Amino acid sequence: MANKAKKTEHIVDFTYLNDRKRNITLKKEYSRQKQNSLAARLSAGDPKAASELVDMYYQQIYLYMRRLGHDRQISEDLTQESFLNAWRYISQLRDGKALNGWLYRIASNTSKLYWRKHREVSGIEDIEVSDHNSTYEKVGHNEELEFLKNAVARLPMKLRQTIILHYMQQLTIAEAAEAEGIREGTFKSRLNRALKLLRKQAIRKGSLS
């Protein structure tokens, strides 16, 4: 009887996993189609599509600026400037597949231009690691995250950007490479170098288990 109950439990678990997988695939497909339609409408010059683009991306671009080390005010300004540039270069948008890469590339260039102009006067302001885990056993984990955040901040800008784009902004390799304006192979090699450096720092510090 007990065995039968266990068996049923497993079947239920499998169904749950299958549903989850299907949901993720459906979500991805929906998001892809939405991006395609948005890109097509943007290329056709539809201002409503522009408004949707802002709704979809303004938080992402703001956080990208923050993660690149700009302070709150500058990040807001650079987010605005990124969208202004996006309206200007909208004719360069090819299709929905390229939407992420295109917008992030504009944002990256906006940030780079800012650093170039204000290298001397502006410092890097770190975004805080939010402490959702207050239980005792999670304290060590938060310390690991804090260490990792500082290690990422110490990376050279090019390597840091690869980590931010791929892991923190959740862009695919192809999108992140497009955002950086480099080939996928180059991006992968930069990503590997960045991971190697981070691992080295972790080993030296001995802070990550």
Next chain:
Amino acid sequence: MKEEKFKELLNELGRHTTEEVSPDLCEEIKQNIPSRLPRHKINWDTISIIIDLRMSKSIAAAVIIISVILMLNWLGGRDPVGRDIFQDGMLFLEYWRDGAFDIASSKLKYQHLLRQGHDVIWYGDNVNQKDPNAVLFQYRLPDGTYEVTFVDGHAKKVTPEELVVLLARMVNKMK
């Protein structure tokens, strides 16, 4: 530390390094949306995009040159749908694909040296173009050494003994 856990931590860092974004920001950005967005049209941007399609530079150059040839043919009053353009285009492609550019430019250099009265010998008509060590021509320098130019266009200064070895190797391969 396992690589997977390391990557998982980095993903988690993304979820944790986040903060509230001012809701006014969204409205401010929307206020700056121009009433008429520029539509996509074929212009220099389009050309940039084509080049941005990760085409190799040589292919891009070939495309531009073919376009120029076609344009010149057309402006020259030749039949735009006739065989001339097609044949020129095919000839050009064949020429470009076989690395004939290097041989042609080397031949020009050889002819120039010959006209100036230098001691040069051309082997290019009989060489195996797929052999990178095949010598196209030799040029005797005033100090008694030789400059040899290879099939791929690169040149090297060699002694008479080295030249003999190079030529012997080339002849052996041709047999």
